[in-house]
Amino acid sequence: MKIRLLLGVFLLFGFTSVAQSQKTLNLMPVPQKMDIKEGKLYIDSTFRLAIQGKPDQRIYSAATRFLRRLDEQTILWFKQDQVNHTDRDSKALLQINVQKPGKIQLKEDESYQLEIGTDKIQLNAATEIGAMYGMETLLQLLEADEKGFYFPQVSIKDNPRFAWRGLMIDVVRHWIPYEVIIRNIDAMLAVKMNVLHLHLTDDQGFRVESKVYPKLHEKGSNGKYLTQEQLKDIVKYAADRGIRVVPEFDMPGHASSWFPGYPEYASAPGTYQVETKYSHFEPAPTMDPTNEALYPFIDAFIQEMTHIFPDEYIHIGGDENRGLQWDANPKIQEFKKKNNLHSNMELQTYFNGKLQKILAKYGKKMMGWDEILEPGISKDIMIHSWRGKHSLTEAAQKGYPVIISSGYYVDLLFDVKDYYLNEPLEESHDLTPEQLANVYGGESAMWGEIVSAETIDSRAWPATAAIAERLWSPKEIRDVKDMYRRLEITSNRLEFLGLTHNKNYEVMLKRLTNGADITALKTFVDVVEPMKELSRRKQGITYYTYTPLTMVVDAARPDSKVAREFTWLVEDFIQKPTQELGNQIKEHYHLWSENHFKLQETMKVAPAIREIEPVSANLARLSVIGSQLVDYILAKSAGKLKPKNRMDYDKADKLTDEMRFMVKPRGNVEFIKIIDSTKKLLTYAVD
Amino acid sequence: MKIRLLLGVFLLFGFTSVAQSQKTLNLMPVPQKMDIKEGKLYIDSTFRLAIQGKPDQRIYSAATRFLRRLDEQTILWFKQDQVNHTDRDSKALLQINVQKPGKIQLKEDESYQLEIGTDKIQLNAATEIGAMYGMETLLQLLEADEKGFYFPQVSIKDNPRFAWRGLMIDVVRHWIPYEVIIRNIDAMLAVKMNVLHLHLTDDQGFRVESKVYPKLHEKGSNGKYLTQEQLKDIVKYAADRGIRVVPEFDMPGHASSWFPGYPEYASAPGTYQVETKYSHFEPAPTMDPTNEALYPFIDAFIQEMTHIFPDEYIHIGGDENRGLQWDANPKIQEFKKKNNLHSNMELQTYFNGKLQKILAKYGKKMMGWDEILEPGISKDIMIHSWRGKHSLTEAAQKGYPVIISSGYYVDLLFDVKDYYLNEPLEESHDLTPEQLANVYGGESAMWGEIVSAETIDSRAWPATAAIAERLWSPKEIRDVKDMYRRLEITSNRLEFLGLTHNKNYEVMLKRLTNGADITALKTFVDVVEPMKELSRRKQGITYYTYTPLTMVVDAARPDSKVAREFTWLVEDFIQKPTQELGNQIKEHYHLWSENHFKLQETMKVAPAIREIEPVSANLARLSVIGSQLVDYILAKSAGKLKPKNRMDYDKADKLTDEMRFMVKPRGNVEFIKIIDSTKKLLTYAVD
CATH class of the missing domain: 3.30.379.10 (Chitobiase/beta-hexosaminidase domain 2-like)
Known part of the structure; x- marks a missing residue:
């Protein structure tokens, strides 16, 4: 009772987050x-x-x-x-x-x-x-x-809102060893997740030991694979923590790594290598669904895997197959005609049907990425929605069990709040209660193109904790500031358990400064963020599996606490431009403008950070403008404004726009939140 | 040539450590x-x-x-x-x-x-x-x-000075999992070490999988053991880095964990449990050397292990066997009489002889702690000196191959310089060149009573890097300040490789403050050190294997950089009491005296650090005195001293002495270097 009374009082004064903390x-x-x-x-x-x-x-x-x-x-x-x-x-x-x-x-x-x-x-x-x-x-x-x-x-x-609350780890694109998986299982239990989805094979590696077809891992992994003993141990470790393990073997595309050992199952003749790039290798090596020998091969492999993975589901991938190898193979074209298969998708559905029978033989249910949702596919297949929520709705409507990862790709480095507010079931959905029951939950998806064992935790966590809450807690729990308050506490606890998402940060900065003092670099990296949406790969630079992931952008955190809290501070200031808030903002700007000169000193002995020089210079320039804007706003609200000040607007506006779109080759860090907040000050100042 | 000229100039000005850095x-x-x-x-x-x-x-x-x-x-x-x-x-x-x-x-x-x-x-x-x-x-x-x-x-x-440069890891007393061993192997190669000695069995656990006698690890390890696959993997990983792996199976004492599964080989009837304490369980469970069935049992076990460990040496422990179970067993007493064995040591030598034959059968050489060096023991046994350098000399003189760990017990938490300056061969040794050739090298010894997977790196490293240098580099390389300069760089590099000795520090402090700000705690823990020589176990407190190792003393570093550099600063000041040096010293004292009040604030929400309150209070009191002493010395050297100041001496002297000997139950951290430096100031002030 007393609590409720107290709550009321807090609410009166607008202390919503304190009130929220009383509830959470x-x-x-x-x-x-x-x-x-x-x-x-x-x-x-x-x-x-x-x-x-x-x-x-x-x-x-x-x-x-x-x-x-x-x-x-x-x-x-x-x-x-x-x-x-x-x-x-x-x-x-x-x-x-x-x-x-x-x-x-x-x-x-x-x-x-x-x-x-x-x-x-x-x-x-x-x-x-x-x-x-x-x-x-x-x-x-x-x-x-x-x-x-x-x-x-x-x-x-x-009790949980959804029955399927998963984390997918791609151990392929970069090798993610056993102990990383183990510590992630501990973290999963801590936030009540119950499915570990292991993406085990892809173009860049076959990362599971096969005793039946040893050339799979021997020729397909550069020696970096999980042994059967390790996988059994992972399954037991997970089960001891209430966690299911769902393995994924991606077929018929994303399959290059099957073929160095067994080229006869590809859709084009020749020798194959494990890919070291992430794209630009079309026609992508793809299994030949018309090769009857393929199915006994897969059958024996699946049988072997069923001895390791007791879960009823096996994920067969099925995504992103354009079928260019199929188009180029006359035998396959002939097969399509003969069997009345009008598209590559229909051929893939044919393949999936055969695959499903193999799985069923071993008592397993099939699961695949949402591309497999095509006419003719069996109703007990679990659809894994990733290309957008429409596929979730579509699958549920059509009567398929479905989980969602769309909006939960943590490798895309969005803010935690974006993952957090990504509600699987929009208010506008028109699913019947029966169809709703087809929605089993979701998975945080940690793809591995741009992570290493050193950085993976800092990309998966703490964002995955927020996703875990979305999948467990009532839909109505969505107070962003309270989430961030609890997330920081949770994040620390996850480190006590063994995760490394915070503690590797300064180690990486030290490596970057080549032993020199990291203070200035830390001030800079604390406020910037890696480009969202994997944009660093979209800049015309080719990343290889062996490209070093030890750059500033790899150390930078996806959701900068400094930048986020600065944004809030500016919002508060615009609500009520007091001298005190103004001073707090100016302290930040001052730090960043001064920091540039210090960082330049560090750069003299740290060539590895020189490429961020223009970014730091821009941040410094922006900070000077921002600081003037605060003064301007304070003067304006105190009625002490001189008219000529208005001239600043155009120049500042142009500058912030330029900064927003500046090219950031390799350096790849941005301070978009600081630009946006400064722009807000600008707009407010001018209005 | 120019370098030499430059060196000369530096030396003239006394920049010995700069000069040294030019050489190293x-x-x-x-x-x-x-x-x-x-x-x-x-x-x-x-x-x-x-x-x-x-x-x-x-x-x-x-x-x-x-x-x-x-x-x-x-x-x-x-x-x-x-x-x-x-x-x-x-x-x-x-x-x-x-x-x-x-x-x-x-x-x-x-x-x-x-x-x-x-x-x-x-x-x-x-x-x-x-x-x-x-x-x-x-x-x-x-x-x-x-x-x-x-x-x-x-x-x-x-090329190395010694052929055997090892790190021993005790994976028993606290469970040290596979990945910790792997990252330590990487670190070993980085400092050119070539022997990983795994202490695999002891009273507190049997941490190796046996397929021949599965009850060994099943009943002797609480499920925490290295599988044969893991061990084979460790051996391969080490070999790929030029590192031998020497396994140790401690016999006939330190053997409790053999008996939960196989009590029939103990020297007293009954059921056995894995020990959870580290002492006080005399009569300690010991193998019965008079039981003829024991030898085929050991034989089959050793045979199994030879398939995992290819190295020519197997370490059989042999240490600290008082034989109290033997004394209490009439059958064993009778056996001794009958076989003319006059002491338990002679009985153990009898056992060792049998053991050596078993090893020889599989082409293996025996190695044991220096207790086994008794008349009658075969000349090709490697003696592992630990009870003092005398056993090194004795073994070498008697013609035994020998390595040394005496002075290299990193679990004792001495300063790095103490390990570094621990020269295996004193100038005074009177070994002939032939005897000298018996000295093969040494090992850093990381015993596991008071370490966990979280803290072990911070006890083993960076000290082990200094030991590695002692065993590799010319004897004459012993400039302590230059060693510390290079050690800091090396220490960072070892973290880039994956060690955790620095990065777990703040995580542990955060756990201790229960989420509160760690600034004040860090200031305190930065300057204190855990008690040297495992003294925390000598205070009448019983430590169990499950006692939490997350206290301030576990976070504190064995060789505080702050305390060490403060010591140097005071030495410099006493050489030449300038105002500038005096101010630097006073800044430190000021920080520590002020810090106490801040730390008290943290304690309000962090019960886990309350036990250090008296230590922090004493540091603050000492700092006040120290600061006054600096003023006194400056005044004195400026000729501005007032006679009454001399009264401070007795009180201050008494206080520092009290602090030195104060009881520190559980808290277990000390600031002895600050006491010593303050005492130096005191002595200097009074002289």
């Missing part, structure tokens, strides 16, 4: 239902947990990990070591009760209820998967004050 | 012979390498890695991709010539010659191992100026 605490994703009470439950070294009910064995290692993490955070030195089935003491502070063992499969019951009272914490769940989520929630609830560590007294009823 | 550049370890010329060889995107001669295949992947690392550092975007045997272009800038394939074995030829001329780099080596070292040297030589990246023109002839 530091949780990400936000639970379905939460009732926050007044009290605090303090913990000390006597903290113990007990497990009742009938959970799967995996609960015990999960509970042990929970204990260790809580102890690492509080350093209370708990007495309890490994948790096992004998830990049933009804006096333990944390009581976990699980109804039945969970299965690592789509649509398993993942719900849990968490009740933190005055002297007891009760965590109930249908399965141990829900219990694991409850433990993650509990870790997120931990707070501290002068008396010590405590859990706020809350009552939570929680 | 940024290299670690320093080469045996180096002639630095004047010119610079600039590189650009056309940089290519070619490989001539008859190397082992591993040179090609090594050369590819070299190319990628050089390109990552320079972002010149080299055109050359994977290097292979066709890369023999005599016009390539870097010419590598290798005489013959190297073998990954003790005493292989590791020498190389590197000649950087005006338009060509020639790297010659007997084997590709030497060539790999030459490439590491080349990477370390990379410098930059306003014109771009260049290599200084030098002529280097290099």
Whole structure:
């Protein structure tokens, strides 16, 4: 009650984000239902947990990990070591009760209820998967004050909005080793995601060991592949965290890496190499669907993979096949005619049909990118929407199960808020309730063209945490500022767990300065962002798989906190141009204009950062203008404006426009938010 | 010639460390012979390498890695991709010539010659191992100026002083997973180390998979063990970098983890558990050497291990066996009498003899900690000296091959300079040249009681780089300040390679502040050090394997740069008490005294750091005194001293002494260098 009263007061004064934080605490994703009470439950070294009910064995290692993490955070030195089935003491502070063992499969019951009272914490769940989520929630609830560590007294009823909440990792385009996948699984559980989709084969590599056809990985991977033991270990590690693993073997296109070992299954004769480029190799090597020998080959490979991947789904890719090799092959043309296949898409659907039968033989369901949604394709195929939300709606309407990655491509480096606000189901959709049930969820998609093991976390995270919330929490949870508040906390916690998205930042800056002081470089890189939408690849520069990913643009973060908060500051200032806000803005501008000279000094001994010189110079120039604009606005609102000042407008306007479109070869970082904010000041000043 | 002239000038002005840097550049370890010329060889995107001669295949992947690392550092975007045997272009800038394939074995030829001329780099080596070292040297030589990246023109002839340059990693006491070992292998090659010694079994875990006796790892490891595939992969990864892998299976003591699965081989009946403590479990579980069934058991296990570890040496531990289980077992006592074995040591030597025969059967040589050096032990056993240098001398004199880890226990958290100056062969040794040849080298020893995967790098490194130099470079290279100069550069480079010794620091501080600002905590932790010599375990507190290692003491660095440089500053000031130096010292003191209040604010929301409150308070009190002392000294040297100031001495002296010996339960950090420096100021002030 008191909380509600307090909320009211805050709202009166416009403290919406404080009010929001009262509702969301530091949780990400936000639970379905939460009732926050007044009290605090303090913990000390006597903290113990007990497990009742009938959970799967995996609960015990999960509970042990929970204990260790809580102890690492509080350093209370708990007495309890490994948790096992004998830990049933009804006096333990944390009581976990699980109804039945969970299965690592789509649509398993993942719900849990968490009740933190005055002297007891009760965590109930249908399965141990829900219990694991409850433990993650509990870790997120931990707070501290002068008396010590405590859990706020809350009552939570929680379950996911969508059953499929995934992260796709492309381990092909750049080699992403085992340990990166492992640490990402830990992170996934922390934000209640439940599907790891591994993109295992593509033009640039065949990254899974095959014992049946060893030439696949031997000739198709430059020695960089996941062994079957590693993959089994990944599957177990994931299952122990409630996470399914869906493997993807991209067919019939994106398939170059199958052919160095087995050229006979390509649609053109010759020898094949693993691709080192990402495009411009049309006609792209493609499987020959008319070759009857292809199907037993795929059959034996799929059979082998079913021993590694227990999940009911296998993703067969199916995307971006233009079929130019097919067009050039008279035998294939003849086959199309003979079988009444009028287009390459129809030929691919023919191929998909054969593929689906192979999968079905091993009890597997097929899944593919939305291109496969063509007449004639079977209804139990999961469609993976990526080319736009229309394919989600279309699939659902036609009765196909569907998940969405459109709008969740984290490699495109959009702001977190863009991913966050990407609602799978727009208000305007006209799906029936039955059709709605076909929408299973979505996946954050971490494509690998422009990431390395060093940078991948900083592209996938923390954005993926926001996507996880979109897929778990009520649709109505969309307060952007509160999301960013919680995201920063979540981001730190994910690093405690082992992710590297922040900690590799300064290491990369140090490499760039060649050992020199990084202060000026950091000031610069803190405020810029890599170009959105993979634009760096659209500038006529060819990237190879071996192009170094250690540039300023690789270190720069996709959603600069400095730039974002500067934007907010300018918005506040335009709402109410006070001297104090004006000074804060000018401090930033001053920092950036002065920084350029310092950065030039660093450049003398750091050739690797010289290409950003024009960008830094422009930022400095813009900052001078911005600073004058603040003065202008302050003078104007104080009624002290001199008329001649109005002359600045055209020049400044032209300059900001130029900056927006300037060519940034290789350097590839931009400060578009600072340009936009400065433009806002300009517009406001002139109006 | 000009350099020599310049050197002379520097020396005249006392710039010894600049002069030193002219001789050592940024290299670690320093080469045996180096002639630095004047010119610079600039590189650009056309940089290519070619490989001539008859190397082992591993040179090609090594050369590819070299190319990628050089390109990552320079972002010149080299055109050359994977290097292979066709890369023999005599016009390539870097010419590598290798005489013959190297073998990954003790005493292989590791020498190389590197000649950087005006338009060509020639790297010659007997084997590709030497060539790999030459490439590491080349990477370390990379410098930059306003014109771009260049290599200084030098002529280097290099080979190691000792043939055995190792790092021992204890993966038992705390579980150290595969990827940590992998990144440490990369680091080892970067500083030209060639032996990875894996301590695989101990009381707290049996961390190697056995297919012959699966209960060993299944019951002895809590599921945390290296699989055979992982170990084979580690062996291959190491061999590809010129590094041998020596496995250690500790016997007959330190053996608790063998017995949960196979209690019948212990010296006392009963059931056994993996230990969770590090001591206080006497009588320690020990193998029963009188049980004839033990030897076939060990035989089959060793045979299995020989399929994983190709190296000629197997380390059998043999340390710290008091034999209390033997004393308590009448059957064993009877056996001793019957066989005329007068002590437990003699019984262990009997056991070792049997063990050695088993190893010999599989073509393996035995190695053990220096306790095994007892009458009757065979002459081809490698002695691993750890209890003091006397055992090195003793072994060498008696004709045993020997390596040393005494003085290289990096878990004891001594200053890097202490490890660095730990010369294996004192001037006073009276070894004949023949006996000297028995000394093969040494190993940095990273014991695992108080490290986790998160902290291990920060304990092993960068200290191990200094040890690597001690074992590689001429004995005369021992300039401490120049070592620290190069160490900092080396330390950064090791992080670029993947080590985490610096980058986990702030992550740990953030965890400690529970999300609050870390500035004040960082100021504090930057200047303190964890207690040396594992003293935190000597304070009557029991550490378990599951005690959290996320405390301030775990984040604190063993050799604080701030404290070290403060010490130097005070030394300089005492040499010449100028106002400028005095101000610099006072700035530090001021920072620390003010910091205490800021840190108290942080503590309000960060219970995990409250236990350091008294330490921070003492640092603040000391800083006030120190600051007064500086004023006193300045006044004194300016002849402006008032006599009453002399009264400060006793109080200040007493206080610093108290601080030195104050109890630091759990908190475990100290600022002994600041106390010592302040005491120096005190002594100087009073004199």
